[in-house]
Amino acid sequence: MSEVLVVGAGPTGLALACGLRLQGVPVRVVDRAPGPASTSRANFLHARGSEVLDRLGALGRLPEESLRALQVTTYLGDRPIMRLVFGDPGLQTAAPPMVVSQAKVESALRDRLAELGGAVTWHLPLVGLEQDEHGVTATLGGMSGEAPQVERFGWVVGCDGTGSSTRKVAGIGFPGVKLTERFLLADLHLDWDLDRSGTSGWIHPGGLLGAMPMPDPEGAAGRDGGDDLWRLIAYDPGHGGDKSSEQEILDRLRMILPERSGRQVTIGDAEWLSLFTIHRRLADRYREGRVFLAGDAAHAHAPFGGQGMLTGVGDAENLAWKLALVIHGKATGDLLDTYEAERRPLATEVLRGTSGVTKMNVAGNPFGRFLRDRVVVKLFNLPSVQRWATYTTSQLWVSYRKGPLGGRGSKPRPGDRVPDVAVVRADGSASRLHAELGGRWALLVPRAGSDDVEAAVHRRLEDQVSLLRHNDEKAMLVRPDAHMAWRGNDCDGLDRWLDGALGLGQATTRPVR
Structure with missing residues (x-):
């Protein structure tokens, strides 16, 4: 029997499955789709997302296959009025931000999952759940006339998107509001004179138009011998409804593209065409018993x-190490409550930020357009604001210091992300902290050693800890997701932290709430 059923084989579900398999947890991954996606809406992964993939061993060749189009130029007519450059966030990371399709990210994660002994079962939806204090009975399939499969799991995690069946059968609400009318979205081969070193956007009375260069999966050559694939997004209120054929979307883009960009453009083949409206939604809770x-x-x-995929893989990494500890009997079920306590406030903050950007981009009243076109664009040309934008979108700033596992003290504080600092392995070879995690904890001790602290950690976490040396006077226990757990040289203090955070030494057979 698999301990965990992961419903949904997108980036979040695959990252969670990889994180659990890294720690020896049996996992079953199912998805209602007939097979892997070849197209995707998400096409940018910021530094923190790259860090997560790297720790999972799933980064692979994505950096080589992605683009570094790390600037956004905004035009008013044919005049550039703002250029936002995403630079170094200044938080010690070796992981690059990438322009890369979600489909490629999913492919890299599937490859890694296969290396770890896992796989995805396609065309198998979740249709029912019943849980008790010992596990969950899941009903899978049975929607196309075949007999449903009834299987038993210890835990179920719904990573099945905004229309989540898991959320619905678990009875968890998903309130929210509609933010916009329809957007057109397309991956098109275009012949025009636009610079591929960054994203371009046009402010126009008819609505926002954006164009991002995309890596061409087929390597097709454009006019100048380079790739000619572009991701287009166009706000298109008042033209058609929520449903349009692919041909209607393409015809509409043939009108919008030269009109709003003011450029001559030859539109070639379409790789993908879609439309969507934007809603802001947040689940009432992230947990219902064992779901x-x-x-x-x-x-x-x-x-x-580009915060959606980024936030999802962060959820996955946070939950994976906690669930693994509980399954292996190294923590009580209470640790799992910290997942929502740490991740839901972040989602609230991210939703607030992306909603604000959306409202600014689609401003329809004269005051909103004046504020956007004459005030905001000038602010974003300031170097200090550009540094802030790089820092904010990277999510390297994320901290759980105010959560139940956080704490006070000198920086980095318990709950803070620990930078990718230089460390020395037990054999004396040099490395970097994040390279030594990979589903494991890390204990960084002063070069002089700290035998009592080392013994306390190994007594509690056994072989799940990498012992490393660093240039600091205090020992540092780092979680598998690269956040600080504890810092100091007081063995009793470490014991208290482990008791409080993991509940070790307490009964582990209590009913799961």
């Missing part, structure tokens, strides 16, 4: 800022 939600099943974002 959890993660990613878009828990929070629905606007696409601006």
